Amino acid sequence: MTAADESGTPGALHPRGELVRRQSAWTRVTHWIWAACLFFLLLSGLQIFNAHPSLYIGQESGFEYNNSVLSIRAERRPDGGIAGITTIWGRTFDTTGVLGFSGSEDEPLGRRVRAFPASVTIPSYQDLATGRVVHFFFGWVLVGTMLVWFIASLINGHLRRDIVPLGADIRGLPGDVASHARFRFPRKRAYSPLQKLAYAVVLLVLFPLIVLTGLAMSPGINAAWPWLIDIFGGRQTARTIHFAVMVLLVGFFVLHVVMVLLAGPINTMRSMITGKYRIDAREGGK
Amino acid sequence: MTKFVLDRRKFLTVSAAGLASAPLAGCDVFDAAVAPASPVRGFMAGANELTFRAQRMVLGRAALAREFAESEIRQGMRPNGSTDPNSMEYMFLRQSDFALYKLEVGGLCEAPQSWSLDELRNMPSRTQITRHDCVEGWSCIAKWTGVPLAHVLAEVRPQATARYAVFHCFDIYASGASGRPYYESIDMIDAYHPQTILAYGMNDATLPVENGAPLRLRVERQLGYKMAKYISRIELVESFSHLHGGKGGYWEDHGYDWYAGI
Numbered sequence: 138m139t140a141a142d143e144s145g146t147p148g149a150l151h152p153r154g155e156l157v158r159r160q161s162a163w164t165r166v167t168h169w170i171w172a173a174c175l176f177f178l179l180l181s182g183l184q185i186f187n188a189h190p191s192l193y194i195g196q197e198s199g200f201e202y203n204n205s206v207l208s209i210r211a212e213r214r215p216d217g218g219i220a221g222i223t224t225i226w227g228r229t230f231d232t233t234g235v236l237g238f239s240g241s242e243d244e245p246l247g248r249r250v251r252a253f254p255a256s257v258t259i260p261s262y263q264d265l266a267t268g269r270v271v272h273f274f275f276g277w278v279l280v281g282t283m284l285v286w287f288i289a290s291l292i293n294g295h296l297r298r299d300i301v302p303l304g305a306d307i308r309g310l311p312g313d314v315a316s317h318a319r320f321r322f323p324r325k326r327a328y329s330p331l332q333k334l335a336y337a338v339v340l341l342v343l344f345p346l347i348v349l350t351g352l353a354m355s356p357g358i359n360a361a362w363p364w365l366i367d368i369f370g371g372r373q374t375a376r377t378i379h380f381a382v383m384v385l386l387v388g389f390f391v392l393h394v395v396m397v398l399l400a401g402p403i404n405t406m407r408s409m410i411t412g413k414y415r416i417d418a419r420e421g422g423k
Numbered sequence: 424m425t426k427f428v429l430d431r432r433k434f435l436t437v438s439a440a441g442l443a444s445a446p447l448a449g450c451d452v453f454d455a456a457v458a459p460a461s462p463v464r465g466f467m468a469g470a471n472e473l474t475f476r477a478q479r480m481v482l483g484r485a486a487l488a489r490e491f492a493e494s495e496i497r498q499g500m501r502p503n504g505s506t507d508p509n510s511m512e513y514m515f516l517r518q519s520d521f522a523l524y525k526l527e528v529g530g531l532c533e534a535p536q537s538w539s540l541d542e543l544r545n546m547p548s549r550t551q552i553t554r555h556d557c558v559e560g561w562s563c564i565a566k567w568t569g570v571p572l573a574h575v576l577a578e579v580r581p582q583a584t585a586r587y588a589v590f591h592c593f594d595i596y597a598s599g600a601s602g603r604p605y606y607e608s609i610d611m612i613d614a615y616h617p618q619t620i621l622a623y624g625m626n627d628a629t630l631p632v633e634n635g636a637p638l639r640l641r642v643e644r645q646l647g648y649k650m651a652k653y654i655s656r657i658e659l660v661e662s663f664s665h666l667h668g669g670k671g672g673y674w675e676d677h678g679y680d681w682y683a684g685i
Contacts, residue, residue: 180453185560186560188558188559188560189557189559189560189561191561196491196495196554196562196564197497197498197554197561197562197563197564198501198561198562198563199497199498200498200499200501200561200563201497201498201499202497202498255451259453259454259457260451260453260454260457260458261451261453261454262454264678265558265559265679266674266677266678266679267457267458267459267464267678269558269679269680270457270464270467270468270470270471270678270680271457271467273470273471273474273685274467274468274469274470276470277470277473277474352685354556354560354685355478355684355685356488356554356556356643356644356645356646356683356684356685357478357482357644357645357684357685358478358481358684358685359488359489359644360482360486360487360488360489360643360644361478361481361482361483361486362481363489366489372554372556372562373561373562376560
């Protein structure tokens with residue numbers, strides 16, 4: 138048995154160690170502001186997407202030719218009913234009830250023909266103008282919080298200590314993957330290699346990417362910084378990447394919450410609220 | 424080993440139940456807070472002012488929108504909004520192919536004037552192949568030919584108090600039960616921008632009715648709804664608060680931001 142196996146027994150079998158100071162106030166405050174921002178950005182973003190629920194590759198949207206990679210629409214069935222249809226890379230799926238056509242039968246048809254359902258858009262009804270107001274407000278808050286977090290983390294060492302994966306993390310990666318696969322999550326003082334990697338990808342790759350692809354959709358920014366849209370290969374490609382990064386961030390969120398539950402929700406939530414985290418006894422002092 | 428399997432099974436059951444119940448949570452709880460008259464909505468809309476200032480800071484007066492090559496025009500220009508205005512005046516002018524059309528330019532200027540379509544075509548012209556970005560999210564590349572608005576403004580000599588050019592249009596835009604006249608406004612920085620043109624030609628032909636004949640605006644550094652079609656009259660004003668809904672444009676009166684740079 139290796140050392141990791143000994144300390145990795147799940148749940149109540151963890152030997153209780155001391156409470157350590159895990160998260161600085163900067164990390165905790167920016168974490169919760171981001172949580173709120175991403176929630177509202179996602180729901181208002183889906184509202185904006187619903188105004189033209191198709192994604193393309195290139196500068197423009199093909200109306201007389203096909204450069205679409207995703208489209209969601211409603212179609213009339215031969216029997217007279219309405220189906221929600223989703224096409225991804227030329228493959229068509231019936232997504233009635235979720236994408237393309239959703240809502241309860243007593244609602245008017247006009248409200249039911251919609252790409253993403255009312256339960257995941259702000260506002261619940263179709264209203265692009267309002268979706269844009271909410272989206273741009275939280276977009277500014279997200280960017281401001283990113284800047285504050287980056288500067289604070291650079292100064293207080295969070296970035297170097299917990300986020301950027303170093304040589305030792307790369308070497309420890311196979312062992313960490315094996316321990317995750319066995320659902321063993323030792324409570325250590327430092328982040329595990331997979332944790333570092335996940336946070337580095339989200340904070341240093343996906344966050345900047347979703348902001349820059351958002352800006353690349355702006356005709357004003359296109360005129361000011363023409364190179365930005367060239368990096369992404371055209372406005373419609375930028376829009377497609379913006380959507381894809383959203384999907385990745387939603388995936389991260391699901392994984393993140395699952396890991397919080399598996400690693401001990403009380404301990405992890407406490408560390409993100411009060412900053413204090415209980416580590417395993419054998420980890421103490423290191 | 425047995426313990427590990429049980430843990431995983433329990434975990435999978437709980438997560439499946441969680442995922443299944445997630446879509447049941449509705450999102451209409453925020454509808455009241457983001458409704459047009461709500462103070463929360465008003466506070467959030469303040470960010471649009473920040474966007475405007477930030478874009479003007481990085482954009483400057485002269486930065487040009489990207490212009491494309493002929494080979495990048497791969498399709499016709501997608502028409503949007505009104506495509507067939509039915510006001511009496513417009514239908515009358517259309518009958519004679521806009522031979523009787525006159526563009527009136529007035530308001531806060533020294534020399535208000537009006538020009539026929541032929542007179543506008545004899546003014547200096549500019550042709551540009553640009554990408555039209557709709558607020559809905561789609562884009563379409565087309566070639567536009569017209570007279571630079573800067574040239575027209577030089578003819579009428581705007582007064583120092585003129586801050587906006589307002590474009591009054593022939594089309595009554597129908598939304599719901601009632602229709603309202605379409606109009607738009609831009610400030611003098613965009614009005615004097617070299618790519619801001621009053622277009623009478625599109626893709627090497629006369630501007631079609633569905634795309635805004637006889638005259639439409641191109642403001643290439645903003646979104647499509649700023650580019651008013653079916654222009655009947657241009658009015659130079661100090662403020663647009665007395666016009667229609669007071670927000671400076673048809674869509675602005677319906678909750679969209681006045682500055683459409685993103």
